[in-house]
Amino acid sequence: MTKAVTEPVSSGDRPYSGSLLEVEDLQVEFRTQAGVAKAVNGVTYSVDAGETLAVLGESGSGKSVTAQTIMGILDMPPGVVRGGRIRFRGVDLLTMPEAERRKIRGEGISMIFQDALSALNPLFPVGWQIGEMFRVHRGLSKKQAYAKAVELMDRVRIPAAKQRLRDFPHQFSGGMRQRIMIAMAIALDPEVLIADEPTTALDVTVQAQIMDLLAELQRESNMALILITHDLGVVADVAHKIAVMYGGRIVEQASVFDLYAKPAHPYTKGLLDSIPRVDQKGQDLFAIKGIPPNLLHMPSGCAFHPRCVFKRDNCTTDVPALLTVEGPRRSACHYSREVLDGVAG
C-alpha cells in the first residue's frame, strides 16, 4: 500500500515522542447537571505506524472518551476538552480548524465502533455507505465508488460482495456488519485505525475472525492500530503494547509480554488474576473488590485505593504519577516496585 501522505516524523530512540499519533496530558470532562465528571485526567499515549496499542479498561475508565476526542466526535456539550494535545504527524488536532480536521477523519485517522448495526446508517445500502468515502473525499463518480466498495468488501472477505453491494445493514449478520464497518474505515488507507470495542457485540468465534482480519489488514498496510477493549483475552495476540486505564488515567503502560508476565500495578494484577484458568477449575474466580469509581466524586489520592489490596496511608492522599519502573514500562502506583516483585500484598 502506498501512502499519499508524508511519512511520520520519527525522532529516533525516544519511545514516546515523535510518534505518528501522540496523545499528551489529555483532560476531558463532562459538565452535567449532577456535576463535573472528569472522564479523562491527563492521558498520554502514542502509537507508531505498524504498531498496535491496546487500551484496556472497564466502563467509565475514559478509554472511549479519549478515542472520541482524537476523532473529534465527542459530544460537545456536555463534553469539554480541558487541556492537553493530540498530535497527528506532529500537528495538534485540538487547535486545528474544523475544516482541516475533517479532512484527517477517514483519510488519516479512522474509527470503527462497537455496534455496527447502529453505527451504519439503516437507510442506505452498504455499498453506498462505503462508496461515500470515495465520492466525498476523492470525488469519484457513483459507479467508480461502487466498484471501489466491491474491492473493499472483497478485501474484508464478505462473500459475494458484488451481489450484496445494494443490501442494507440489517440484512447482514453481526460479523459481516463489522466487516463492512472495517471496510468503510480502511477505505482511504488511513494511517491510524481506532477500533473501539470492535468485537464486544460479537460471539466468540466471530470475535477471533474479526481480530485476525484487523491484524492482517494492519500488516498489509502498516497502519497504526489503537485497540480499545475491556477484554484481556482479545488483546494478547494482536497488541504490541498495552495501556491500562482506570478512572480516567493510565495506570500502567507496558509491552504485552511484560504486562502479562509481571504486572506493575495492583489494578492490572487484579485484572490478570481474574482471568479464568484451567488449573483453577472448580475454585472461586478472583474478583477485584468494590466498584469502579464515580467520576463525579473521584476518591482522593490514588483513584484505585478503595479497592486496592496494597493500600497504604499515602495512597489516600497522594496521587501517584505515571513513572518508569523498568525499561519502557510505566506504572502509576506508589508501590509499583513491590507489586512488580510480588513482595507486597
Add this chain to the structure above:
Amino acid sequence: MGRYTIRRLLQLIPVLLGTTFLINFMVWQLPGGNPFANRCGDRPCPEAFVAAMTEQFGLNDPFWLQYLKYLTNVLQGNLGVNFNQVPVIDLIKLAYPTTIKLALLAVAIEAVVGIGLGVISGLKKGGFFDSSITIFTLFLLSLPVFVTGFTLQWILGIQLGIINPTVSAGAPWSELIVPAIVLASLNMAFTTRLTRTSIVENFRADYVRTAVAKGLPRRRVVGIHLLRNSAIPVVTFLGTEIGALMGGAIVTEGIFNITGIGGLLFGSIGRRDYTVVVPVATLLVVVYLLANLLVDLLYGVLDPRIRYE
C-alpha cells in the same frame, strides 16, 4: 410490494361493506325525524309530496333491500339525486376540487414551514430560536381553528384589506392561501414539534457519529444522514394528514365561505338530505382508507427495514 398492495386493496372490500352498511343504517334507520317534514316552509308538506318522495327514494322498502339497491347503484357509479332532484355526483364535482386544492395547500404549508422550522429548531436545540419556536408552536396548538380563522379574516380581510374576506366562486388558488394557513396552523405546529424531536433524537444516533467520523462535511451529515432518518415519522404523519384534510374542513370552509366537501356534508346533515350524506360519507371513507394505504406503502419506501410481502 405489488402483492402486498393487492392484498391491502382486497382488504378494503369488507371494510367498505361494513362502513357503508353502518352509514346507511345510522342515517336512514335511526330515529332522526321525518326527512320531508321541513321541506315546505312553515307549513307541513302535503301528503302527496311526502308519499311521492317516500316512493322515489324507496323508503318503504325493508332496510336490507334499500342497502342492496344503494350498493348496486354505487357500484354502477350512480350516486342518485338529492331531495331537490339534483344529481349528487354534480354536487361532489362542484365541491371536491376546492377541497383538494385547500388540502394540498394546507399540507404543503405544513410540510415546508413545519419541517423547516423543526429542522432549524432541532439543530439549534436550546438556543433562542428553538425557544421562540417552542413558544410559537405552543401558541398555535392552543388556538382553536375558528379563532385563528376569524382573527386572520378580520385583520387581513377587513382591517388591512389585503385579501378578500371570503373566497369567491371557483376558489382560485391565491384566495385559498390564507384559509389554507388557518387550516394548517394546528398541525403545522405539530409537524414542527415532531420534526424537532426527531432531529434531536437522531442527532445523537450512532450512525450520525459515524458520518462525522467518516470526515463528511457537516451539511452532508445533516442533509443526508440525519434528515433522511428524521423524515420517516414526519412524512408518515403528513400522509395521514392528507387523508384527513381530503375529508373537508367544516370550520375553515364555513368561515371563508368556501364551497368544499366539508360544507356540503355539513349543510346536507342540517337539511336532513340523507341522499347526499350517505354517498359523500362513503367517498370520504374510501379516500381515507386509500390515504392510509399510501402512507403504509410510503413507509416501506422510506425505510428499507420494513418490507411487505
